[in-house]
Amino acid sequence: MSSDAAATPRSEFTIRGVLLGILITLVFTAAQVYLGLKVGLTFATSIPAAVISMALLRAFKTATIQENNIVQTIASAAGTLSSVIFVLPGLLMIGWWSHVPFLTTFGACLVGGILGVMYTIPLRRALVTNSDLPYPEGVAAAEVLKVGTGSRAGAAEGQAGLIAVVLGTLASALFAALAAAKIFAAEVAGYFKAGAGATGLGASSSLALMGAGHLMGITVGVAMFAGLAIAWGVLVPVMTSLHPMPGATVAEHALTIWRTEVRFMGAGVIGAAAIWTLGKLALPIWSGLMSAFEASKARKVGGAVIARTEQDIPIGIVGLVSLLLLAPAGWFLAHFLTGGPITSLAAPLVAIGVGYVLIAGLLAAAVCGYMAGLIGSSNSPVSGIAILTVLGASLMVGVVGRGVIGPDIAKALVAYALYVTTMVLAVAVVANDNLQDLKTGQLVDATPWKQQVALIIGVVAGAIVIPFVLEVMNGSYGFAGAPNLHAVAGTEPLNAPQATLISTLAKGVIGGDLNWTLLGYGALLGLGLVLVDIILRKSSNGRLSLPPLGVGLAIYLPSSVTAPVVVGAVIGWLYDRMVDKDRMGEAAKRLGVLIASGFIVGESLFNVALAAIIYFSKNPEPLAVPFAPSEHVGMIFALIAAAVVVAVLYGWARRSANRIQA
16 A cells, blocks of 8 residues: 555546446345345345446446445445344334335434444454454455456456346346246245144245355355254244144144244344354454554654545544434434324433434444454344344333333334334444445555445435335335235235344333243253354364354244255355366356346346336236146246256356456
8 A cells, every 4th residue: 555546546436436336226225125125134235236337337448446446335335224124114013104204214224324334434444454354245345346457357257247147137037027927936835744743844936045045155054054954853843743733734833833932032042142242252342442542543643644545534524423413313213203102201212212323333333343354244143233232222212111101102112112223223234334345445445535435325325215115015015914004915925034023022122021931942042052153163173163143043034035045055155166176266256156146136126126016006916927837836847947047057157257368
């Protein structure tokens, strides 16, 4: 990082780059919202955004690696801020909202997102520049940018990468369209008796979920497989035998017990694993914070010129913006309470809410920033942060409202706790991504303050589009359990699994009827899984692990979601092993990642468009054809088509990589 860089004119923060970044953000945010509502998972958008940027900006002779980096920095907000949908649908599920209000939703996303950027700026030097944290996704994005802009082979790979994203997108969208037409079955499932109980397994016929599995990797895939085995191989058979349901079908029996009992144990596993993870990171986080403050002091000593590659947004501006944001935070919190049954408690509740966003947000930013560097932003246990955040918010809000408790009061307190949690989660997820992006920038000689401004732009763009997509989903499908359902008749409500858990915890804490027993059993299971993970890591010198959060997530999520993720992780692993010895094996792996990203984008965007068609046509199955086959035949069609698509596209990726000149 030379002095040099400052003297060389370069395109970095340009109008065309900002506009392209915003456009990609809008598209990917819509896709992320749909995927998160359906399966409780989101995907990292930095790499596909970088590939798209390089392909489109290649037409400009002045385009640089730093400009492409700004585009992916803006677009990465799509993979982060979208995670607020892990909480917001809970406000519809409890009946507080019947529609998604734009201003209230936009405000929580905007304030929390910008605070997430501000809170991580003081951590950059300690956790990025002067740290040996691996930042897996940040390093991968930097490698893609270097390869795509550094040579003729890189230019060829950049072109192949764009084709890979397009092919994956088209294949996935067509697959989803055939499922919407009822030619493919939406789910492949089978349930059966298991002694006195019942069990089974379902798997969505979804290329998007398989793509998500590839991106998550084999370690998370194995953990999710373990969770499936525990949930459907042990817990569901045992608990269905203990709680018979006369008159219910085998499938109804198994699914009801999973939904009402086993799922809560999965939540306990997630909670215990999250607490363990946070506890384990307490000392490194504290050291990182202290180093950040020391670095901030050192900048002011001696009046030395700071190299361009070390220039953050000045710490004085960071502090001022953070304090100024507390005013709109308080206004949005007060606005949320206006006209409701707890308006009289607005003053103490707003004070508590602002203080909680300030302090819990700062802690969440530090924790998520460190964890993103350690294990990657996609694998960072944001679910655990959300669980701990809503428990803390619910306990504090419950204390304020204890003296005036009643059915309407309780619902209002739960709603307020969820809204405060949304703001804190926005802080956490943007911080989760910010340091990853800054690591990419460090590796490609970027200017930190320009990246930080770019991420703020991405936050604003994402905050604008999220309320609209949420409302389209609400008006088309609705959310499971919502009393004020405005969905089109005949559609299947979205499960929004994370929001279901978060709202259930808030209701349980404030209402005093949370099923602590099942959560406790799950927590004990989580501690056992932590021990297994520790033993595996030590006995294999860190080569093997079984992330407890991944196991807990698979117990908590429907098997229809987790099974295809496991399949995708295994396919991705097999593909990577297959191309390992190829001359252009690394390029083949990158193209495989881009095909998997295309799978996610295509299906997600198609289903957002389908939701809009349903919303305006009021037809729950607008694409269904009269000659659709039986469900059994549809299952066979879906399985064959998925196998063919995966084989053909991954084969194309390998051949394309081998054609690139080294």
